[in-house]
Amino acid sequence: MKVNNHFQLTSVVADNLEAGLFRYSLAPDNKFISFNNSFLKLVGCTGVELSLKKIDILFSSFSDKNIFFNLLNRGGPVRLFHTKPKDKDDWVAVSAAIVYTQDKQKIIEGLVQDISHQKKMHDHIFVEKHFLENLLDNLPDAVYFKDIESRIIKANRFYIQGTGLAKEEIMGKTDFDFFSFEQAQEMFKDDQQVISSGKPLVGKIEKTTLSDGSKNQVITTKIPMHDKQGKIIGTMGITRDITAHANLEEEKFSMMINTLEVLGKALELRDPYTFNHTRFVSKIAQDIASELRWDAHRLLGIKLAGELHDLGKIAIPIDILNRPGKLSDLEYSLIKEHSHSCYELMKDFAFPFPLAKAVYQHHERIDGSGYPQGLTSKEIITEAKVLAVSDVLEAMTSHRPYREALGIENAKAELKSGRGSKYDPEIVDIAIDLIEKNDNKIFWKN
Numbered sequence: 001m002k003v004n005n006h007f008q009l010t011s012v013v014a015d016n017l018e019a020g021l022f023r024y025s026l027a028p029d030n031k032f033i034s035f036n037n038s039f040l041k042l043v044g045c046t047g048v049e050l051s052l053k054k055i056d057i058l059f060s061s062f063s064d065k066n067i068f069f070n071l072l073n074r075g076g077p078v079r080l081f082h083t084k085p086k087d088k089d090d091w092v093a094v095s096a097a098i099v100y101t102q103d104k105q106k107i108i109e110g111l112v113q114d115i116s117h118q119k120k121m122h123d124h125i126f127v128e129k130h131f132l133e134n135l136l137d138n139l140p141d142a143v144y145f146k147d148i149e150s151r152i153i154k155a156n157r158f159y160i161q162g163t164g165l166a167k168e169e170i171m172g173k174t175d176f177d178f179f180s181f182e183q184a185q186e187m188f189k190d191d192q193q194v195i196s197s198g199k200p201l202v203g204k205i206e207k208t209t210l211s212d213g214s215k216n217q218v219i220t221t222k223i224p225m226h227d228k229q230g231k232i233i234g235t236m237g238i239t240r241d242i243t244a245h246a247n248l249e250e251e252k253f254s255m256m257i258n259t260l261e262v263l264g265k266a267l268e269l270r271d272p273y274t275f276n277h278t279r280f281v282s283k284i285a286q287d288i289a290s291e292l293r294w295d296a297h298r299l300l301g302i303k304l305a306g307e308l309h310d311l312g313k314i315a316i317p318i319d320i321l322n323r324p325g326k327l328s329d330l331e332y333s334l335i336k337e338h339s340h341s342c343y344e345l346m347k348d349f350a351f352p353f354p355l356a357k358a359v360y361q362h363h364e365r366i367d368g369s370g371y372p373q374g375l376t377s378k379e380i381i382t383e384a385k386v387l388a389v390s391d392v393l394e395a396m397t398s399h400r401p402y403r404e405a406l407g408i409e410n411a412k413a414e415l416k417s418g419r420g421s422k423y424d425p426e427i428v429d430i431a432i433d434l435i436e437k438n439d440n441k442i443f444w445k446n
């Protein structure tokens with residue numbers, strides 16, 4: 001039992017404390033006068049050894065000891081001074097004060113706590129936090145965290161630079177402060193959708209205008225953020241600028257379209273009837289597609305499909321193509337080849353819409369009576385169903401070298417009689433409606 005009454009603790013309590021207790025007598029003695037077992041454990045020596053040591057044993061370096069004594073000599077107590085006992089690898093926190101005994105002896109009374117575990121945790125959290133912040137700030141993507149009302153609560157460096165504002169100016173703001181009303185409303189709707197559904201929004205492509213007026217194309221993913229109880233408390237978003245990539249894709253895309261248009265021109269030079277036909281089929285198909293409310297991409301797809309759907313006829317001898325009178329079975333089978341030849345020409349172009357498939361299927365009928373594969377409704381894509389109706393409408397209403405135009409009424413009658421058997425009923429209704437709205441006249445040459 002080394003602890004005296006000054007600690008106002010019994011030796012049993014003192015020795016069972018996790019914290020180390022000590023009393024150290026200053027000059028002229030300079031020695032430990034009492035301590036508990038935990039203190040011995042923390043400094044790593046026996047009681048006999050400690051009686052021969054100076055207070056330096058508590059500090060890893062001379063400078064640590066100096067700082068500690070400077071603090072102590074200011075008069076007040078020193079609280080939680082972090083150091084490592086000499087030759088030890090464990091961190092401790094020393095709290096101490098200078099007191100005077102009844103016989104006027106100046107001593108240091110102290111308490112030492114093992115803080116290695118907390119220190120390790122703290123260091124770990126610091127490293128993790130630093131790692132995460134470092135990662136976020138060096139990402140060439142905008143990363144942002146928003147609360148339940150879509151207010152920014154944290155954003156990385158890339159995002160902040162994009163707004164052209166200082167970090168402090170961004171916190172608490174919403175997309176309405178940085179983007180046009182329409183854009184911000186769309187973003188707000190996406191945030192709220194993620195919050196209400198709890199499901200992420202993945203890879204949405206958007207066009208945005210930045211604070212400097214530059215327009216860009218971005219791809220955004222938003223995920224819900226949860227608290228410890230699993231409640232959704234906001235969203236985390238990551239937005240990547242894909243303008244350069246999109247421009248490159250657009251360039252590649254327009255090169256492909258140019259190539260196909262050159263092929264279309266070749267067909268025109270060879271057979272002006274077919275060229276006019278494809279131009280008008282394209283117009284009819286676009287008008288029907290607009291009624292179906294297709295987006296700009298799909299409209300462009302159907303425009304091209306219309307222009308190119310008979311490109312395969314380039315392989316058919318011109319006298320068979322335009323000859324008046326009945327064709328032999330062989331000649332007819334040669335003509336029927338054109339949708340397949342066209343498919344072969346286009347199937348390797350990587351379009352973002354099913355161009356090759358649409359032209360391949362434009363002579364298919366929903367009851368399976370068409371060619372070349374005899375597909376039925378479920379197997380025929382909508383683009384091909386639109387082409388089929390447009391194709392019949394144009395072919396029947398236009399003059400051919402081998403026959404006169406059959407007229408709009410006959411074309412309407414053909415569509416009506418084939419409605420639901422050969423042709424998709426909804427598409428037939430749209431086509432008839434377009435004709436009737438145009439005083440029962442051809443609407444594609446307006």
Ligand SMILES: [Fe+2]
Binds near residue numbers: 309362363391
């Ligand atoms: Fe055709």
Ligand SMILES: [Fe+2]
Binds near residue numbers: 277
């Ligand atoms: Fe055609």
